[in-house]
Amino acid sequence: MEELIRMEKVCVTAGDRSILSGFDMSLCRGEKVLIKGRSGIGKTTLFRLLMGFRKPSSGAIYFDGRPLDAGLAWDIRKRIAHISQDSDIGEGRVKEMLDEVFSYNENKGKLDPDRLRLLMSELSLREDVLDKRFENLSGGEKQRIAIIISLLTRKDIFLLDEITSDLDAGLKKKVVDMFVSDPSRTVLVISHDSEWEREGVRVIDLERMQEGVNDCS
């Protein structure tokens, strides 16, 4: 498989604290990876690095063999669908939120009503959800709307941070299947749900990887 992302000896410090110290990772196009580790170990920091929102204090990050700099980060972000732990992604009626998201240049023309209806039905969302105000939805409904938006935008890299935490077992499985089954999507996921491991995704355990490593200059 072709390598998409490489991280080499990446170090991140915050004040006098080291968050990542000499972190290496190689990810192929289409791969699905679960990032594990206790709270505060640096999982979200890893996502921020990949989106170019945070710079390593030393080490390097490559996409398709090109070093991640400010210019490349701009391009890469157009390819990334990021769902954060914070499910409050907007307010107002859901259908108006969708219209807004798909009015942005990079998403124009991607709101396929048939696909929207299909995804909603697969994730057991009734169509009247579209008329409700997003801020009044349940945590699980908000997560499903965020997932559907990310799938409709047709990006190829997905950074998913605890996107299934408020879903019941049946829905967790459906969501994991959706992301795992498509070979064209490269998926990195932070999750405490065992469903991802059950589906056989590769696991990167930050705690284990960081044990005893201190490779920062």
Ligand SMILES: Nc1ncnc2c1ncn2[C@@H]1O[C@H](COP(=O)(O)OP(=O)(O)OP(=O)(O)O)[C@@H](O)[C@H]1O
């Ligand atoms: N800008 C910053 N300044 C200071 N400390 C920071 C900064 N960003 C992150 N940290 C610290 O770095 C550590 C890693 O944070 P991060 O959010 O990556 O952890 P996490 O593994 O995602 O945690 P959780 O599972 O709780 O979300 C934490 O101790 C956090 O307080």
